[in-house]
Amino acid sequence: MRFWFSLCLFVFSVVYFIYGLNTLNFLTSSGRPGPGYFPALVALGLILSTGINLVKDVLEIRQLKVSFFNPFALSSASDEPQELSPVVGGGGENQRHYPKDVVTVLLLVAALILVLTQLGGLLSMVLFMLVLLMVMNPGHWIKNSIYSVALPLFLYLLFDVWLNASLPIGVFGI
Numbered sequence: 386m387r388f389w390f391s392l393c394l395f396v397f398s399v400v401y402f403i404y405g406l407n408t409l410n411f412l413t414s415s416g417r418p419g420p421g422y423f424p425a426l427v428a429l430g431l432i433l434s435t436g437i438n439l440v441k442d443v444l445e446i447r448q449l450k451v452s453f454f455n456p457f458a459l460s461s462a463s464d465e466p467q468e469l470s471p472v473v474g475g476g477g478e479n480q481r482h483y484p485k486d487v488v489t490v491l492l493l494v495a496a497l498i499l500v501l502t503q504l505g506g507l508l509s510m511v512l513f514m515l516v517l518l519m520v521m522n523p524g525h526w527i528k529n530s531i532y533s534v535a536l537p538l539f540l541y542l543l544f545d546v547w548l549n550a551s552l553p554i555g556v557f558g559i
Contacts, residue, residue, distance in 0.1 A: 388442045395435040402428035423548070486521070493517050506545075506552025510537035
């Protein structure tokens with residue numbers, strides 16, 4: 386299953402890159418970066434990271450000598466114990482809680498989208514990161530707080546200051 390997921394992400398990344406190159410200008414007529422510049426860089430990063438992950442999965446399948454068409458090839462063929470999600474903690478052997486993690490992240494992203502225009506981009510991202518890290522990485526208050534402020538601040542400086550692509554402004558003016 387992991388191989389097919391990796392393959393789908395890789396194909397999506399390549400399609401996203403091709404679509405971006407065909408619909409957005411990479412450079413303006415004056416030779417400056419155009420609207421397709423940043424999406425192309427993101428797509429190249431996606432292609433690189435998903436490609437590396439796909440190669441790792443193929444090498445693992447070859448090493449374990451399992452079929453590509455077995456949907457649970459990598460999850461059941463390994464002799465290593467399965468990791469459990471940090472969100473829900475322990476449980477029985479080989480129990481997987483990844484669907485709960487996915488639902489948690491989706492709910493938090495939906496909440497971010499809902500409060501983005503009311504609280505503004507910067508404050509919404511700080512709160513989103515803080516809640517997400519407190520759920521996924523409990524007990525590390527200082528580290529989570531630093532990351533929750535540092536990443537949104539970096540994104541604010543990148544988009545609002547450097548790229549001049551403003552983030553939503555909320556009722557507090559930030």
